[in-house]
Amino acid sequence: EIVLTQSPGTLSLSPGERATLSCRASQSVSSSYLAWYQQKPGQAPRLLIYGASSRATGIPDRFSGSGSGTDFTLTISRLEPEDFAVYYCQQYGSSNTFGQGTKLEIK
Amino acid sequence: QLQLQESGPGLVKPSETLSLTCTVSGGSISSSDYYWGWIRQPPGKGLEWIGSIYYTGSTYYSPSLKSRVTISVDTSKNQFSLKLSSVTTADTAVYYCARHGLAAAGRFVDVWGQGTTVTVSS
Numbered sequence: 232e233i234v235l236t237q238s239p240g241t242l243s244l245s246p247g248e249r250a251t252l253s254c255r256a257s258q259s260v261s262s263s264y265l266a267w268y269q270q271k272p273g274q275a276p277r278l279l280i281y282g283a284s285s286r287a288t289g290i291p292d293r294f295s296g297s298g299s300g301t302d303f304t305l306t307i308s309r310l311e312p313e314d315f316a317v318y319y320c321q322q323y324g325s326s327n328t329f330g331q332g333t334k335l336e337i338k
Numbered sequence: 339q340l341q342l343q344e345s346g347p348g349l350v351k352p353s354e355t356l357s358l359t360c361t362v363s364g365g366s367i368s369s370s371d372y373y374w375g376w377i378r379q380p381p382g383k384g385l386e387w388i389g390s391i392y393y394t395g396s397t398y399y400s401p402s403l404k405s406r407v408t409i410s411v412d413t414s415k416n417q418f419s420l421k422l423s424s425v426t427t428a429d430t431a432v433y434y435c436a437r438h439g440l441a442a443a444g445r446f447v448d449v450w451g452q453g454t455t456v457t458v459s460s
Binding site for chain 1: 385387398400434444445453
């Protein structure tokens with residue numbers, strides 16, 4: 232089973248700053264089958280990015296994904312107040328596994 | 339607009355079987371393009387994929403839960419269901435039903451239910 236490790240566990244930033252979240256896989260993720268989700272308290276996760284770099288429908292272009300193999304990154308170029316949430320990565324190339332999450336909090 | 343709604347008991351006793359149903363509205367569960375799955379989230383923790391089913395009944399499960407999980411589908415009711423046997427307090431979680439693509443490139447979750455909390459306690 233592919234294990235996904237996200238870092239940092241918590242990221243404290245201010246609105247307007249740039250956020251960089253990391254997701255590292257224990258084995259190569261085939262064909263960059265990696266997704267990112269955003270989850271706010273009391274809500275279901277929302278798909279942001281799939282295929283490592285493709286934005287889902289309706290997702291603002293300040294969200295971008297990159298990476299391949301075992302190292303992937305979610306970047307939020309300029310943080311808006313509504314972006315503070317928990318972010319999860321998921322690989323779906325070999326069964327399905329999720330990372331443990333990164334909490335993005337207001338500094 | 340496709341919607342998913344979980345239903346079932348919110349309290350289950352240890353060693354018993356957890357049973358949940360997901361009702362699909364605004365679309366057909368018999369679509370050839372999608373799998374229907376279950377994902378859970380223990381309190382304060384991350385997401386764990388449980389398993390998925392195709393409308394034909396073909397399933398695949400998380401290796402760590404496979405021995406205790408059964409997912410079934412009822413196309414006449416546009417529903418799919420989860421059974422998790424021999425539950426313990428570690429199975430306490432919010433349970434989400436979800437949709438993901440059939441093809442490997444599409445197996446990310448694009449539609450989620452709102453989630454239902456299941457507590458395992460005597």
